[in-house]
Amino acid sequence: MNHRSLAFRLGAWYTLLLSATFVLVGTGTFYGLQHFLRSNLRDSLSRRSIQVEQILMQAPLDATNGSIAREIDTRLAPEFNNRFIRVTREPATLIYRSGRPANRSFDPSAVRAIAVMNATAASAPVTEVLGDQHLMIRTTLIDTITGKYLLELGTSIESLQATLDRLLDLLALLLPVLIVCAAGGGYWLVSWALRPVDRLSQTAEQMSLQNLALRLPVVPSGDALERLSISLNTMLGRLRDSVQTSRRFLADASHELRTPLTVIKGELQELIHESSLTKSELRERVGSVLEEVGRLEHLVSGLLVLSRLDAGETQxxxxxxxxxxxxxxxxxxxxxxxxxxxxxxxxxxxxxxxxxxxxxxxxxxxxxxxxxxxxxxxxxxxxxxxxxxxxxxxxxxxxxxxxxxxxxxxxxxxxxxxxxxxxxxxxxxxxxxxxxxxxxxxxxxxxxxxxxxxxxxxxxxxxxxxxxxxxxxxxxxxxx
Ligand SMILES: Nc1ncnc2c1ncn2[C@@H]1O[C@H](COP(=O)(O)OP(=O)(O)OP(=O)(O)O)[C@@H](O)[C@H]1O
Ligand SMILES: [Mg+2]
The missing domain is CATH 3.30.565.10 (Histidine kinase-like ATPase, C-terminal domain)
Incomplete structure (x- = not known):
């Protein structure tokens, strides 16, 4: 493969640009999907969190820790839904902590607490991903008549991660294949587009002074290539006309020169053989030869003037x-x-x-x-x-x-x-x-x-x- 060829260089640029586009689209798809799935999880967390908040807010003054825990367990069934719930009354009384989830994706006892900005007053919930535990946790401070609670509600992100991992695998497999296809396709496309130029040059190579009637194939592309082939053909037409004119001129000039030369030769041959000519006869014959010589001179000087004019000397x-x-x-x-x-x-x-x-x-x-x-x-x-x-x-x-x-x-x-x-x-x-x-x-x-x-x-x-x-x-x- 010729590395300096136009086809190679165009193909390489095409591949580079297309690969960059593929990588950008792949990265965009990955992060877009990640963002979408996480915000879905966040929404579902916030809905569940509101449910627990309601339980805590509606709990009567004489409600025991056990009754609150039972209420949460019954209404949310966290183990079954692969969720993590931990409710702590300020300062440090653990009221409820969910058990191991059905899919065993995290260990509830090992989930560390997430620092909330202002632990003394109710504040906006904080959502964080605990990568080591495969959890997304939403932490909320709730102020009720029965006390201040810290509610930590989490959900497993394992299926989200599995989806993203599958997408990554797909991209890692598809991208090289797409790039190879783009490179091959680009090279083929450019070579195909340049084929008319190849044909033009092949025809041009066959041309010589002997076959000036040959014309380049006109590429009906309606662009610079078509205009180029038409102008080259027009130029070839002019070239052929000028070569034909020169050939005709040469033939005519030879013909015109031959006539007086033949006359002169004939006259001189006769003079050699006729020995008995008188002086006046001789003068007459030589005079006639001189007349032809004069004609020849006139013709040659005309030709000389024309060739000088053709060479542009008059400027x-x-x-x-x-x-x-x-x-x-x-x-x-x-x-x-x-x-x-x-x-x-x-x-x-x-x-x-x-x-x-x-x-x-x-x-x-x-x-x-x-x-x-x-x-x-x-x-x-x-x-x-x-x-x-x-x-x-x-x-x-x-x-x-x-x-x-x-x-x-x-x-x-x-x-x-x-x-x-x-x-x-x-x-x-x-x-x-x-x-x-x-x-x-x-x-x-x-x-x-x-x-x-x-x-x-x-x-x-x-x-x-x-x-x-x-x-x-x-x-x-x-x-x-
Ligand atoms: N004034 C004219 N009246 C009539 N015929 C003319 C006149 N001028 C030119 N021609 C015709 O045109 C022809 C071409 O003229 P041109 O001057 O090129 O050639 P030429 O006079 O025959 O030869 P040269 O000029 O080379 O001595 C002439 O042979 C003649 O038949
Ligand atoms: Mg004349």
Whole structure:
């Protein structure tokens, strides 16, 4: 048996408490019964004593000692009732003393006198137990016309003692049995109560990354144990989701990396075997390989950014950043790309919006959203940037008049490697990581991103920064 186990310790405490209760109840029963039996005897003694008092009080002046003794003997029959009666007239004349009782429990001649407080005047009766004689004696002083009497009236307490002895024997026999039963029962009860916890731990031991679908048995106890099993199962669900997401991400990343690598390998193998290439042909082939390498680089740097964001790196260097200024400078850097595609950039709605954040990451949000807006907008379209700060927080909005996103794809645009039109996006160099990165940066800044889009009308990406991230600089004049 494990002495440090919860079952043992709880069982031991339970046994201790129950044993103390048994002992208390046993002691209480013993003394209660003793008190009850003795007070019964005392009552009966007082009734008999009153009878003798009446005989003494009613005795005529010329009554002899013998006639009083006979009267007592006839009316009370003390030997037959196992009683002791001794009447003494003051100062020391023995008038009557009962004989040996029928049950031989005491010797009347050996019963010693009990001192009464005031032997000269009538006083309250005194009741005492003479253990050596097995007697309860009531001593009364009676003042009558024929003289002062000391009446000693006793009764045998043998049957009372026998009853109490029997009770003691019973308690001595029962208590150890009850304590042993309490100890065994307590240990079994606690072990039984802890069995669900055992089952929980056994199931938990069977779990590994391979069988994360396994769930702990829910204990329907309606208490902390049930809540614990439910929360552990919820936690396991989240753990499984996150492991599955990581696995999917790894599989997708490998798949995405394999495509450009296969293309590069094919191109290079062809180059080895074709010896009669002209210089311009060679440049063209190498150019195509370089294009794939560029794609690979784009993909790998996207993966790197995501893994750094997952590791929570962005928390480090936060500062006050004006979103309007940042949007302005970023748009200026990307203006050439937009002009190449015949797209106008509208910066008229930029208002000073200072928030706390990581400037480099916030810039990445603008770059990725602007890059998408320019790439997915046909020539002649417009891309507009808006920043604003109000009581509810800061807002960054990038909208375009482009091809839009079908409503069925909108819930997935922030997923890693998701592209609405796989082929076309990959052609364009897109890895499907841009919006996933934006989403991660937003989460790290406590911001929410939402998209409104309809095919052929354009899209609008809106990033809402919470109020607490707004630096104490309010809405001001346009920065551009
Ligand atoms: N402004 C937009 N207009 C229309 N479709 C868009 C827009 N922004 C994103 N999308 C769609 O959402 C998909 C996911 O965008 P995301 O930026 O994550 O990937 P990507 O641009 O294809 O690749 P990457 O950004 O990694 O270069 C895009 O492939 C595109 O189909
Ligand atoms: Mg993109």
């Amino acid at each position: 480090r260097d936060w500062a006050d950043v004006d979103l309007a200024e940042l949007a302005l400078s970023t748009a200026e850097q990307m203006r050439l790309m937009a002009e190449d595609r015949g797209i106008a950039i509208d910066l008229s709605a930029l208002r000073k919006t200072v928030i706390r954040g990581d400037q480099a990451r916030l810039k990445q949000i603008i770059v990725n959203l602007l890059d998408n807006a320019i790439r997915f907008t046909p020539p002649g379209g417009t891309v507009a940037l808006r920043t604003a700060a109000d009581d509810t927080g800061g807002v960054l909005e990038i909208s375009d008049t482009g091809i839009g996103i079908p409503s069925s794809s909108i819930p997935h645009v922030f997923d890693r490697f998701f592209r609405v039109d796989e082929g076309r996006s990959r052609e364009d160099g897109g890895a499907g990581l841009g919006l996933a990165i934006v989403k991660s940066i937003c989460s790290a800044h406590g911001a929410e991103i939402e998209v409104q889009s309809s095919p052929d009308c354009g899209s609008c990406f809106r990033v809402g920064f919470p109020r607490r991230s707004i630096a104490p600089a309010a809405v001001e004049a346009p920065a551009a």
